[in-house]
Amino acid sequence: MPPKAKHTKALKAMKTFGYTEKLVRPILKELLKLYENNWMLIEEDNYRVLVDAILDSEEQKARNKELECLNTLSEDEAEDDEPLLKRSKLSIQKSKSSPLFEALIPNSSNNMEKQPHGKQKMAESNYEKYQDEDNELRAPYVAKSCHGKGKTSGSLQSLIVVEQVKETQLISDDESDQFNPVAPLVHLEKSGDESEKRMITYEGDPSQLLLRGSSNENCSNARGNHSTFTEVTDMDAENTSPYLLPKDAHTVGNSSVLEGQHSESMNYKQSEADNNENDAQDSLKLDIASSPRGEVKICLMVNSSLRSDFHIPNLEEVLKQMEEQCLKSYMIPPTGFSMLRIMKEVCECFLAAGTASSQTEGIRPANAVSSLGISNDPDSETGPAEATDNQLILYNGSNISNDPIRIQNRFEVSLQIPRFVGSVQLDLSRCRISMNLNVNGSSEMERNIIELQSSVASSSRMMIVQKLHSYHFIEDITRGEEAHEISLINEVNEDGCPKFHYISKSLTYQNAYVRFLLARISEENCCSDCFGDCLSLQIPCNCAGETGGEFAYSPEGLLKENFLDNFISVNHSVLHRSLFYCQDCPLERSSPENLSGKCKGHVVRNFIKECWYKCGCSMKCGNRVVQQGIKAKLQVFMTHEQKGWGLRTLEDIPKGAFVCEYLGEVVTTRELFERSMQNTCDKQIHPVVLDANWSSEGVLKDEKALCLDPTVYANISRFINHRCFDANLVEIPVEVETPDRHYYHVSFFTTRKVYAFEELTWDYGIDFDDYQSTKAFQCHCGSKFCRDHKTVKRSRSHV
Numbered sequence: 001m002p003p004k005a006k007h008t009k010a011l012k013a014m015k016t017f018g019y020t021e022k023l024v025r026p027i028l029k030e031l032l033k034l035y036e037n038n039w040m041l042i043e044e045d046n047y048r049v050l051v052d053a054i055l056d057s058e059e060q061k062a063r064n065k066e067l068e069c070l071n072t073l074s075e076d077e078a079e080d081d082e083p084l085l086k087r088s089k090l091s092i093q094k095s096k097s098s099p100l101f102e103a104l105i106p107n108s109s110n111n112m113e114k115q116p117h118g119k120q121k122m123a124e125s126n127y128e129k130y131q132d133e134d135n136e137l138r139a140p141y142v143a144k145s146c147h148g149k150g151k152t153s154g155s156l157q158s159l160i161v162v163e164q165v166k167e168t169q170l171i172s173d174d175e176s177d178q179f180n181p182v183a184p185l186v187h188l189e190k191s192g193d194e195s196e197k198r199m200i201t202y203e204g205d206p207s208q209l210l211l212r213g214s215s216n217e218n219c220s221n222a223r224g225n226h227s228t229f230t231e232v233t234d235m236d237a238e239n240t241s242p243y244l245l246p247k248d249a250h251t252v253g254n255s256s257v258l259e260g261q262h263s264e265s266m267n268y269k270q271s272e273a274d275n276n277e278n279d280a281q282d283s284l285k286l287d288i289a290s291s292p293r294g295e296v297k298i299c300l301m302v303n304s305s306l307r308s309d310f311h312i313p314n315l316e317e318v319l320k321q322m323e324e325q326c327l328k329s330y331m332i333p334p335t336g337f338s339m340l341r342i343m344k345e346v347c348e349c350f351l352a353a354g355t356a357s358s359q360t361e362g363i364r365p366a367n368a369v370s371s372l373g374i375s376n377d378p379d380s381e382t383g384p385a386e387a388t389d390n391q392l393i394l395y396n397g398s399n400i401s402n403d404p405i406r407i408q409n410r411f412e413v414s415l416q417i418p419r420f421v422g423s424v425q426l427d428l429s430r431c432r433i434s435m436n437l438n439v440n441g442s443s444e445m446e447r448n449i450i451e452l453q454s455s456v457a458s459s460s461r462m463m464i465v466q467k468l469h470s471y472h473f474i475e476d477i478t479r480g481e482e483a484h485e486i487s488l489i490n491e492v493n494e495d496g497c498p499k500f501h502y503i504s505k506s507l508t509y510q511n512a513y514v515r516f517l518l519a520r521i522s523e524e525n526c527c528s529d530c531f532g533d534c535l536s537l538q539i540p541c542n543c544a545g546e547t548g549g550e551f552a553y554s555p556e557g558l559l560k561e562n563f564l565d566n567f568i569s570v571n572h573s574v575l576h577r578s579l580f581y582c583q584d585c586p587l588e589r590s591s592p593e594n595l596s597g598k599c600k601g602h603v604v605r606n607f608i609k610e611c612w613y614k615c616g617c618s619m620k621c622g623n624r625v626v627q628q629g630i631k632a633k634l635q636v637f638m639t640h641e642q643k644g645w646g647l648r649t650l651e652d653i654p655k656g657a658f659v660c661e662y663l664g665e666v667v668t669t670r671e672l673f674e675r676s677m678q679n680t681c682d683k684q685i686h687p688v689v690l691d692a693n694w695s696s697e698g699v700l701k702d703e704k705a706l707c708l709d710p711t712v713y714a715n716i717s718r719f720i721n722h723r724c725f726d727a728n729l730v731e732i733p734v735e736v737e738t739p740d741r742h743y744y745h746v747s748f749f750t751t752r753k754v755y756a757f758e759e760l761t762w763d764y765g766i767d768f769d770d771y772q773s774t775k776a777f778q779c780h781c782g783s784k785f786c787r788d789h790k791t792v793k794r795s796r797s798h799v
Ligand SMILES: C[S@@+](CC[C@H](N)C(=O)[O-])C[C@H]1O[C@@H](n2cnc3c(N)ncnc32)[C@H](O)[C@@H]1O
Pocket: 498, 642, 643, 644, 645, 646, 683, 684, 685, 686, 717, 718, 719, 720, 721, 722, 723, 776, 777, 778, 779, 780, 781
């Protein structure tokens, strides 16, 4: 479409929202300048950027007016004789306070630099995406998301633990045939009671220990040598998932003990001074949290001269109240949420942000000895006899405990053994401990492994040379697009991450016209006064109108049982083929020519409504679960069951919780068909139909009906595998920002409680009796309700 037509289309679209051409033109012009005429970014999501900019400019104008009034008033009062010129200048200066104002006023100085950080980032990143897309994706449109077969830069070298009579060496693959006696790295020694205590001593720099075998030994990033998670894997349990010890417990720099001591003493002096000064108030001060060595502290102080009636409350009570408040207000899933942890993390981030630049890599006291110790004695407080500052202590007691693993001066991680292994004795001498290491701050991680096979080695002191698999690990496949990192791990084969562009919002492809009929939203559908915690209101706000006057979510942000059951049964009934057939539905045809005949049928679906975009409450209303994005800690992993990559959760997720949205490119059915014709790749990511309520509009032509194609642009939901019938996720259409009947946000909610490390699955609704569908894949879902009878038969005959 020529730019002029695009202009007209944009102006027309804005007109439907009640914005005049006069108002829109300059804003559009400025946006085009800002986005370097990239219309795609402006048109995306029904001109969302443009609507935002208009709203911002309106808001700014109102603020300017207020400021001007205030100025005039105060200046009139204070400086009645001041020249007019100076006054108007002053008011302009004040009115420039908003960064968006700057972006929208032509010729305003440095308007680009003053963009709000998020917006500028979005503009740049989207721009990059589309540039990429132009270069390699669109011509011709061939899906490139087939599994990468080649080795990736992230594949790792294995490490081997060698035990000899006196010393044990930790060597990498390439060194295995070139034993180097000059630099013994790891000693496997016995200390104390020979049969019970065993200890690996590492002499030298711990960062070297971790980096051996990696591609980059000179980690220049100050935070580069922090282990980001520790993994304990039971080597006896072949197919069980590793027990991941998430990084979020503590990641405290080991970089410099000297520096640490220095800063500690400096801080101590400072806080001593503070203490002296505040002696009088000491009784009204409550320490909340601190970084592990006390460099940074958060405390609450009450000025007793202002509140004589105040007493220091119980900290636990305060935290409990805060947690309840936060859980309600911000829809945080209760699992693992703790105010105290947040406070501690604030301290640590404060410390890290303040010292990152001054930290120097690898500074250690010359005589420091690091050790990794493993003890079978749960009562031992000190661990191995020669415990020193840098050490890892693991207790292998008879009870499985969730006590922390300690690596002093390095990090402290909570041992989170998943509940399902709770009854099994975890024999740490049969475990391997893996530490992940951020190499140069890059998201690709290199992994080194120390195998503790002490039970084998104890009597014979034989040499253990075990070659471990090479792993592929990416710390965050979202590249910062989500609120928290989502890692990818392949412990099964050599495949690297499939090629695709990670998005956190669906994109609209050229012909897909996602109508945005805000005019249809009437005042009574909006709730302008709600703030934050709508879901716990006695009388639901207007946003609940579409769901029968009841919120679909509980106050904790979980889908209510009746809604959930309803959706699950709707999906099951689709599978039971209680569908109605229609002559005209175009959505599941294999070719646009084939317009007569019956389609496979559709159900008119229910949907959940969340707060509407542009409704007065869109930023404040608590009826927003899907819009708040992914909350659970998820991981992409290579499955063992011939399903390729899959998605799993790293923590328990309660029933009815939102997990993620199905994202991709919104395309018309016709476009999808054309793409599939060009697609030479045998693996296809499952496209979904978005027209949840198409029948209310009568016949939808292929060029109008909408689908979602996650082949090239997608989020983590592209990794969710199919499971027949009893999948733990159900897809639910959620109306987030548009009352348009043609387009819903397909969102995944849990059908039951999902335990940590379970794979997340949904039922694609494939009819395996249908030839076309069975071509998609042979099902390896493992469900006892599996509908792919051919595969089930085959696997039975193999047994
Ligand atoms: C949406 S993708 C899921 C991610 C995919 N496993 C991957 O590696 O990228 C759908 C594809 O995964 C595979 N798949 C999903 N569920 C499966 C199952 N139950 N059995 C076998 N293959 C499956 C099929 O190849 C299917 O085309």
